Amino acid sequence: MDFNSFNLHPKITAGIVAAGYTLPTPIQAAAIPKIMQLRDVMGLAQTGTGKTAAFGLPILHQLMQGRRGCVRALVIAPTRELAEQIHVSLSQLGKQSGLRSATIYGGVGINPQISKLKSGVDIVVACPGRLLDHIKQKTINLSQLDVLVLDEADRMFDMGFLPDIRRIIKCLPTRRQTLLFSATMPQEIRHLAKEVLTDPETVQVDIVAPPTTVSHALYPVPQHLKTDLLLELLQKTATDSVLIFTRTKHRAKRLGEKLGASGYRAASLQGNLSQNRRQAALDGFRSGAFQILVATDIAARGIDVSQVSHVVNFDIPDTAEAYIHRIGRTGRATRSGDAFTMITEEDGQMVRTIERALGNQIEQRRLDGFNYSVAAPACTAQPARRHTRAMPRPKSQQERSRRSPSNGRSVSGGRR
Numbered sequence: 389m390d391f392n393s394f395n396l397h398p399k400i401t402a403g404i405v406a407a408g409y410t411l412p413t414p415i416q417a418a419a420i421p422k423i424m425q426l427r428d429v430m431g432l433a434q435t436g437t438g439k440t441a442a443f444g445l446p447i448l449h450q451l452m453q454g455r456r457g458c459v460r461a462l463v464i465a466p467t468r469e470l471a472e473q474i475h476v477s478l479s480q481l482g483k484q485s486g487l488r489s490a491t492i493y494g495g496v497g498i499n500p501q502i503s504k505l506k507s508g509v510d511i512v513v514a515c516p517g518r519l520l521d522h523i524k525q526k527t528i529n530l531s532q533l534d535v536l537v538l539d540e541a542d543r544m545f546d547m548g549f550l551p552d553i554r555r556i557i558k559c560l561p562t563r564r565q566t567l568l569f570s571a572t573m574p575q576e577i578r579h580l581a582k583e584v585l586t587d588p589e590t591v592q593v594d595i596v597a598p599p600t601t602v603s604h605a606l607y608p609v610p611q612h613l614k615t616d617l618l619l620e621l622l623q624k625t626a627t628d629s630v631l632i633f634t635r636t637k638h639r640a641k642r643l644g645e646k647l648g649a650s651g652y653r654a655a656s657l658q659g660n661l662s663q664n665r666r667q668a669a670l671d672g673f674r675s676g677a678f679q680i681l682v683a684t685d686i687a688a689r690g691i692d693v694s695q696v697s698h699v700v701n702f703d704i705p706d707t708a709e710a711y712i713h714r715i716g717r718t719g720r721a722t723r724s725g726d727a728f729t730m731i732t733e734e735d736g737q738m739v740r741t742i743e744r745a746l747g748n749q750i751e752q753r754r755l756d757g758f759n760y761s762v763a764a765p766a767c768t769a770q771p772a773r774r775h776t777r778a779m780p781r782p783k784s785q786q787e788r789s790r791r792s793p794s795n796g797r798s799v800s801g802g803r804r
């Protein structure tokens with residue numbers, strides 16, 4: 389199946405060519421025909437599967453017919469970064485269409501948004517809170533709405549947005565098409581889907597399977613040597629752009645600074661940044677001005693940087709879902725990517741959980757030439773000694789024979 393088989397408007401097809409897409413991704417192949425038949429759709433797909441174009445292309449196609457300059461499509465997304473990305477993506481795909489889109493989210497002035505809405509837009513991409521403000525102030529007219537998209541519905545639930553979503557939906561015309569996209573299906577999203585979708589068609593791409601173009605590796609390391617190992621890994625690996633995840637915003641900030649001090653073009657993205665600085669970090673990473681971006685899960689939600697070559701989990705995530713979400717930033721669509729995860733001895737349980745979700749054991753690596761036996765500084769000597777002694781599943785036979793059976797037991801091995 390290629391894009392021609394959808395019979396999209398020629399001006400939209402021109403946008404696909406300009407974006408460089410040659411073949412539809414599975415979610416696009418499944419969703420586009422259904423959306424073009426004006427069916428309500430429930431899309432089970434995670435970021436990185438091409439879901440934005442899966443709903444964006446048929447919407448742009450539909451909007452080529454009919455009135456211009458009034459809001460006919462509304463996309464609701466959990467974060468401003470995601471809203472911006474969707475807006476950029478729709479603007480790129482619809483470049484020839486003459487359709488206009490605007491973003492609406494908090495943390496920035498409301499007046500420019502009001503002016504933009506007044507000037508007449510066809511598509512609005514919004515975060516729930518600020519959209520409700522506009523609805524209350526009557527600065528947005530949604531009476532002509534044809535299609536509503538709820539994107540990353542599970543994230544919106546996580547972030548406590550469902551009551552706002554329900555309030556917004558009450559203000560929309562009941563005769564409309566509704567598309568709901570979610571990576572997972574918690575009970576609350578099932579309820580929401582029941583309320584808002586009419587006779588929906590479900591389209592699904594593997595929920596738990598990460599992109600097959602990603603290769604995974606675990607790097608066992610004592611906690612206090614993580615930064616040194618990272619620096620050596622970066623030096624020895626040909627990387628394009630690297631997204632690094634830490635557990636806390638403090639760690640993200642500190643690591644970003646250390647990488648900068650070591651000569652890397654690095655930025656960190658964490659909740660404490662002002663909107664301008666977040667945007668500057670993201671834009672710099674996208675443009676290549678920053679080669680490395682260090683982020684927490686929350687700060688990185690929905691980041692779409694298609695050319696990420698490596699995702700490094702400086703700290704292992706808390707859930708398998710978060711792992712898959714993180715590494716979804718690399719190996720996108722047709723590209724390939726690497727996901728490196730640093731693990732300490734406390735991470736064994738989570739490694740097992742992630743491996744179960746992937747359906748595979750992840751290769752464990754030791755970096756040749758790296759000195760794993762450097763002692764921890766005095767203040768962290770206790771935990772570091774423990775890590776050093778019981779570092780999980782060493783690669784070399786020599787290392788293995790040095791360990792007692794219990795200490796040397798692999799983090800992930802010997803159970804399947």
Ligand code: AMP
Nearest residue numbers: 409411413435436437438439440694721
């Ligand atoms: P999304 O899941 O919408 O965040 O898309 C993930 C990435 O895949 C984005 O960088 C898109 O530009 C890219 N993409 C979407 N559809 C295609 C396609 N059919 N071929 C190649 N890349 C695509």
